[in-house]
Amino acid sequence: MVAVWAGLCAIDDIGTQMLRRPLLIAPVVGFIMGDVQTSLLIGATLEVMWMGIGNVGAYSAPDIISGTAIGTALGISSGGTATAVALAVPTSLLAQQLLILYRSGIVYLNPIADKIADTGDFSKIFRINYIPMFLAFLVRAIPTFLAIYFGSDAINNVIKLLPKDIMKGLTIAGSIIPAVGIGLLMLMMIKKSELWVFLIAGFAFAVYFELSVLPITLISLPIALIYDMASENKTINARQNTEVIEEEDYDL
Secondary structure: OHHHHHHHHHHHHOOOOOOOOHHHHHHHHHHHHOOHHHHHHHHHHHHHHOOOOOOOOOOOOOOHHHHHHHHHHHHHHHOOHHHHHHHHHHHHHHHHHHHHHHHHHHHHHHHHHHHHHHHOOHHHHHHHOHHHHHHHHHHHHHHHHHHHHHOHHHHHHHHHHOOHHHHHHHHHHHHHHHHHHHHHHHHHHOOOHHHHHHHHHHHHHHHOOOOOHHHHHHHHHHHHHHHHHHHHHHHHHHHHHHHHHHHHHHHO
16 A cells, blocks of 8 residues: 555646655655654654655756655554654665666657657557556555565665676766756756856855755845836836837827
8 A cells, every 4th residue: 555655746846846855755655654653753754864865967866755755654564753764865866877777768758759759649658658557656656666575675785786897887966967957957047147146145145144944035035026016117117118119109
């Protein structure tokens, strides 16, 4: 049942993305396992730990769905929050590699969809989406089932069997790719030159004033609100001036 729940969350992850957070995954696992209270503690701990995690640019983040489901289930059955966190992190990293293979593989469905689109049969294009949904379900459900069935020792043995060179390469790539992804995200979001001032201000708060994310966010909220209101008023005034000029030209 935990594996099926992880698979359903995987389908949600490529859709509405309403169930993919540890705060929502863990309580259901706890309900299945018969210990909701412990699952709430585990879910809150994993949520804080993975609060800022996400796929940015080309970066594929550790799989928090598999990590939460497996960590919560094994944590409830064998030790509590500390055990859950200790198992959730390596599990999410292992599942991350499966996600990379999955996302690389479904790319080959794009030319098939293009050929179907040329025929005008869009119902077939809709049905082709069931293939990645089914694969996403299996990518989360099967590892979750195997990990819970064989226990925490199986996870540790798999990690030990991985060659050191592969683990070193994954570590290096995991350090580089997030920077590339964040750079791509910044290029998409900070298109106006004046917005870079806010980035520099946030950097100064974090580095020179040694503030954490929460106080910087609280300081940024009123500044962002004022900027948004000023931008909106500027747009409204420009629109009104344009309408006045058009009316004067019409009168002439």
